[in-house]
Amino acid sequence: IQSWWEVPSIAHFCSLFRTAFNLLDFDIEDLEEALLTDGTEETSWLQELILRLLSGCFPNNEISTFNYQMFLRRLLRQKCQEHDQYNSFNADIDFQLLPLRTKVDILYALCDFRLDANDVLDQLRNLEVDSLRVEPLGYDSNDSAYWYFYGTRLYREDFKTKNNKKKSVWQVICFTEDDWFQLNKKFKKSTSKCERQLYQTLTENFLPELPRLFHEKERLAWKRLLENQPRRTSRRLCKVISNASVVFQHKYKQSLKENVEKEKASCDLPKQISVEEEKQRKRDLEIKRRETYERRNRLKEQSEDSQSEKSEVWYEMDGAKACQKNSKGRQRKLSTSSSNSKDAVLTSKSSKHKKLNEDTSKSPSSSATTTVGRQTNNSLAAATGQ
Structure with missing residues (x-):
């Protein structure tokens, strides 16, 4: 039954037009349970749902749980003749004894018939057009479509080809809150463009609302359970129910607090990552x-x-240079002193030579006089015969 797309479509129809058509409030899981248990219990809210849908199709008739099957046969006979379709509820058989698939088909057809009523335009005047349109959230790399109707479930439609005919196969892909997070985690690392778009849709529009949806679902389920309890009960049973309600409220508050923190953590996940x-x-x-x-x-x-090594080397080099400079200075001094001594010797020699020259320049006159004197003396001696 979870692979039949008509079941979530019926539940979505009843949820969308609950106020306009005065329908019951239930989840997809409740509808599945009611279909599976129909005929096994004395009372079933499935009969009440059919009764309210028929009341919209036959507004001037008093329809009750005792005669609703008669009006249902009449409506199906009329519509099947108009559209030339097979009537699966034509025989005089009780609705509760019909096969499960036939019950689902009749309920889905009854929802379509309710939209053909005369009061639909007036009832749906305040509804937005976008809310009436159901489209897939996105596609994966295998071209499988992901559908969300309402509630906490996510469906996947796979397309298979058999005998050159394309056939769709439906299945529930997300039951629990963890299923949603795992699916979103799967698409996070995908390189496919369509899967990245689907990841963005899930992250922005669904994951922040999931904790609230699951807690609201638990609260309504517990509320319906308490409302369906028999009116006349013993004190012990009333005490058990009240204690159970107190325990549930305590657990609900704790789980709500935990999920709020988890929701904040999931919302702040990109911030935490950053x-x-x-x-x-x-x-x-x-x-x-x-x-x-x-x-x-x-x-x-x-x-x-x-x-430091360079400074030591430089110090040594400076010392060597200083020594060289000192030695060069000494050599220079020695050379200058030697040159000075040489110059002194030369000057002394030159002065001596000058003196000698002067003496020699003076001595010829004296020598000449002496020679002349000697010559005169010799001549006189010769003249005198001495």
Whole structure:
């Protein structure tokens, strides 16, 4: 029954037009249970649902649980003749004894017949057109369509080809809240464009509302359970019911609080991820800073060591240069002193030569006089015969 798309369509119809057509309030799971248990219980709200749908098709007739099957046969006979379709409820058989698939087809057809009534335009005047249109949320890489009607379920429609005919197969893909998160997690890492769009739709429009939908569903289920209890009960049973209601309310508050926190966490998940990424980025920057700082310290120490070594070398070189300079200075002094001494010797020699020259320049006159005197003396001696 969960693979029949007509079941969620019937439930969605009743949920959408509940106020306009005065229909019952139920979930898809409640409809499935009512269809499966119809005929096994004395009372079934499925009869009440059929009765209210028929009352809209036959507004001037008093329809009750005793005669609703007669009006249902009349309506199906009329519509099947108009549309030239097979009437599955033509025989005089009780509705509760019909096959399950036939019951679903009749209910789905009855919903369509209700929209053909004369009061539909007046009843649906205040409804928005977009709310009446049901479209798939998106598609995956296998071209499977994902349908959401209402409630907490998500359906998937797979298309299969058999005998050159395309056939659709429906199944419930998300029952629980965890199923939704797992499906969304699956599409998060997808590279397909359609799956990325479906992931965005689920993340923005559905995941934030899921906790509230599930808690509202539990609350309504418990409320209907209490309302369906018999009026006359013993004190012990009343006490048990009241205690159970108190326990449920306590558990509900706790679960609501937990789910609110979970919802906040799910809503803040991108922020948390960004915060974690920011923290990780800061850690990486801090590590890089430390590494650069240590590298700088090592380079600084190495440079200091090299500078100290260079300074020692430079000191030695400066000492050697100073020694060389001193030796050169001494050599220069020695050379200057030697040159000075040489110059002094030369000057003394030159002065001596000058004196000698002067003496020699003066001595010829005296020598000449002496020679002349000697010559005169000799001549006189010769003349005198001495």
